[in-house]
Amino acid sequence: MRSEKEESCGERNVPLSVPCLQGNEWRYIKECLDTNWVSSAGEYVNRFERMVADYTGARYTVAVVNGTAALHVALLTAGVKPDDEVLVSALSFIAPANAIRYAGAWPVFIDADPDYGQIRPDLVRGFIERECVNKNEGLYNRHSGRRVAAIMPVHILGHPVDVDSLIETVRAYNLRIIEDAAESIGARYKGRCAGALGDIGCFSFNGNKIITAGGGGMVVTNDEQWAKRARYLTTQAKDDDVEFAHNEIGFNYRLTNIQAAMGCAQMEQLDAFISKKREIARRYTEAFQEVPGITAFAEAAWARSTFWLYTIRVDAACFGMDSRTLMRHLSSSGIQSRPLWQPLHLTKAHQGSQYLGTGTAEQLQRLSLSLPCSPGLTREQQERVIDCIRRACR
Ligand SMILES: *Cc1c(COP(=O)(O)O)cnc(C)c1O
Numbered sequence: 001m002r003s004e005k006e007e008s009c010g011e012r013n014v015p016l017s018v019p020c021l022q023g024n025e026w027r028y029i030k031e032c033l034d035t036n037w038v039s040s041a042g043e044y045v046n047r048f049e050r051m052v053a054d055y056t057g058a059r060y061t062v063a064v065v066n067g068t069a070a071l072h073v074a075l076l077t078a079g080v081k082p083d084d085e086v087l088v089s090a091l092s093f094i095a096p097a098n099a100i101r102y103a104g105a106w107p108v109f110i111d112a113d114p115d116y117g118q119i120r121p122d123l124v125r126g127f128i129e130r131e132c133v134n135k136n137e138g139l140y141n142r143h144s145g146r147r148v149a150a151i152m153p154v155h156i157l158g159h160p161v162d163v164d165s166l167i168e169t170v171r172a173y174n175l176r177i178i179e180d181a182a183e184s185i186g187a188r189y190k191g192r193c194a195g196a197l198g199d200i201g202c203f204s205f206n207g208n209k210i211i212t213a214g215g216g217g218m219v220v221t222n223d224e225q226w227a228k229r230a231r232y233l234t235t236q237a238k239d240d241d242v243e244f245a246h247n248e249i250g251f252n253y254r255l256t257n258i259q260a261a262m263g264c265a266q267m268e269q270l271d272a273f274i275s276k277k278r279e280i281a282r283r284y285t286e287a288f289q290e291v292p293g294i295t296a297f298a299e300a301a302w303a304r305s306t307f308w309l310y311t312i313r314v315d316a317a318c319f320g321m322d323s324r325t326l327m328r329h330l331s332s333s334g335i336q337s338r339p340l341w342q343p344l345h346l347t348k349a350h351q352g353s354q355y356l357g358t359g360t361a362e363q364l365q366r367l368s369l370s371l372p373c374s375p376g377l378t379r380e381q382q383e384r385v386i387d388c389i390r391r392a393c394r
Contacts, residue, residue, distance in 0.1 A: 014385060016336040017309060019212045020375040021262075023269045028261035042257030044264055049218070051267040052203065056185075058196040058220035060227030063255040063263075064234050067182040067204025070217035071099035073253060074200045075150070077219070077230045078176040080105050084149035085141055086178075087127070089119040089161075090343045091361035092154040095204075096180045097344045097353075106146065109345040111357020112156075115298050117311075117340070117364055119153045121165035123356050128173060131356075139173045143354065150176035153198075155184035157297065157370075158210065158277070158308030160194040167198070178202070182217075185210060186274045188304035196220055200230075205263050210277070210308050210375075211270050213263035216255050273375040274306045280373050280382060281307035287386045288312065291393050293319025297368075309370040311340065320394030323369045333388050340368045 032038050049061040064070045080086060082104030088096050090109035097107045108127070113120050132139050132148060139148040151170055153161040167177065177198030181187070185203045187194040195201035200223075205216035219230045232238075237250025255263075281296070288294040293315040299305045316322035321329065323339060330337045343362050345355035372385055 013334040014336060014372045014377070014381045015374060016338055016370060016372055017208055018374045018376070019207055020269070020273065021265075022376075024265040025262050028265050029258055032258045032261050037257045040254035040256050042260070044257045044260035045255055048213075048255070048260040048263040048267070051264060052218050052220065055267065055270065056193040056196040056201075056220055058193075058201065059222040060220065060224060062219040062227060062230045062234060063260060064217040064219060064253045065255055066215050067202060067206060067217040068095045068099055069234070069251070069253040070182075070202035070204070070219045071096055071152070071178070071180060072102045073230050073233050073251070074178045074202050074219050075099060075103040075105065075152075076233055077221075077226050078150055078178050078200055080149045080176070081147075083146055085144065085146045086149060087124060087151040087175075088344070089152075089154040089156065089180075090345050090355060090357060091117055091340065091364060092156055092180070092344060093183075093341050094344060094347065094349065095182065096152050096154055097347075097350050100152065101350075105149065106144070107344070107350060107353050108141070108148070109343070109350075109353055109355040109357070111355070111359070112361045112364060114360050114364070116159050116300055116303075117156055117297060118159065118161040119166070120357070121162055121169050124151065124166060125169045127356050128169065132173075134173060139175065141354075148173075148175065150178050152178045152180055154180040154182075155187055155194045157311055158184050158187050158306035159297070159299065160184060160187045160189035160303050160305075162300070162302070163189050163197045176200070182206075183209065183308050184306060186270050186306045190302050191304075196222075199223070200226060205259075205266070210273055210306055211263070211266035213255070213259040213266065216259045216263055276375040277307045277310070277373055278305075280377055281305075281310050283382060284310055284312075284371065284386065288389075291319070291390055293317070293393065294389065307373060309338075310373040311368050311370045313364070313367040314369060315367070319392075321392055323367055326389070326392055327369055329392050330385070330388055333384070335385050335388055336372060338370045340365045340370070
C-alpha cells in the first residue's frame, strides 16, 4: 500500500488538489466494518458532529450527505419560502444558487470585490437601500415584487467574507444569514471560524475540499430549535419513531457512519493541513513577487485564509500570455491548474436572475488560475510549478 502511494507521489503529474489520507482513516473505517455500523447512524456520526462543533465553536451541528444538501436544509431551516429571494455571491461554485432554487426561491447575484473575490457588502447595502422597500412583514424587491428573505455569502477559496459589514447591513431588515463555508472550514474572520458567524452555516467534505469524508456535509448553528428543525428535515421528517408518522415531507440527507469515520480522521488533521497550505501559499507568493504580471489573491487584515485553492491573477500584457494559455502550458508539463467558475448570473442554469455589480466577477474569472496546493504537495513539485510559470513569462 505504502510503496504504491509513494510511487504515485513521485509521478510527473502534479494534481490541483487531492485528498491526503495518511491519518486514522483506515483504522476508523475498518472499525465501522468490524462493528457492522456502516449506515446512517453510529458513533462516528455523533463524534464527527461533536468534532466540528468543538472546532468551529458552533453550538449545534447536523451531519448531512453533502454540502449541497446542507445548503438546501439550511435555507429551509432559516424559513426561506418558495418565491422568496436570496442574495448570493456571483463568483462561486454553482451549488448555493442551485440550493436556493431547490427551496423554490430565487437567487439575486452580488458581485465580488477585486482583492479577495468575496461578496461586496456595499453592493448589498445599495441594493437594500435603493432597490427594496421595507414593509412590516419584510423586505421587498421593487423590481420583482418578491420578498428578500436571506443572504447567502459564500466564503470562496478558503478566505472569509467581510461578515461584520454584512451583518451590520442586513440586521435591521431581519434578513437571515446563511453562510456557505463549503470551501472554507478552518478559515478565520477576526479570529472566529467561518461558517459559525451567521445564523446558520454549511460545510462540505467532498473530495476536493481541504478535508474530506469521501462525500459529506454539515449544518451548524447556535440556535437549538433550528438545529432540531434541520435534523428533522434531514431524517425524512419523522414524527414518531415507532409508528413512522410523518407530518411533513422531509429528505433522506443523512451521512453514513463510514463517511463520518473518515471525516473524524480528517478533522484530526485539519490544522496540520491548514499550516501546510499556508506554507505553500507563502512560497508561491514569495516566488511570484519576481514574476511580472502574476499577482496572488490577497489575504485581508481581518482574515486568516486556509488557501484552500491558491489562486493567481495573470495580467496577459505584462506576463506575455493569458491565464488560459498558461493553463494549457502548465498542462503540457503535467501540471494541473484551473480557472475560477463562470459567474453564476452568466450561467444558462440561472439566466434571467437579477445581478448587482460592475463585472468584477467576470474579470476575475478571465484572469484567474488556481494552482496545485494539496496538503501533500512536495517542495520539489511546487518548485516545478513555479519554474514552469517563471519560464513561461516572456
Ligand atoms: C463544494 C461546494 C459546495 C457543495 O458541496 P458538495 O459537498 O460538493 O455538495 C457548496 N458550495 C461551495 C461554494 C462549494 O465549493
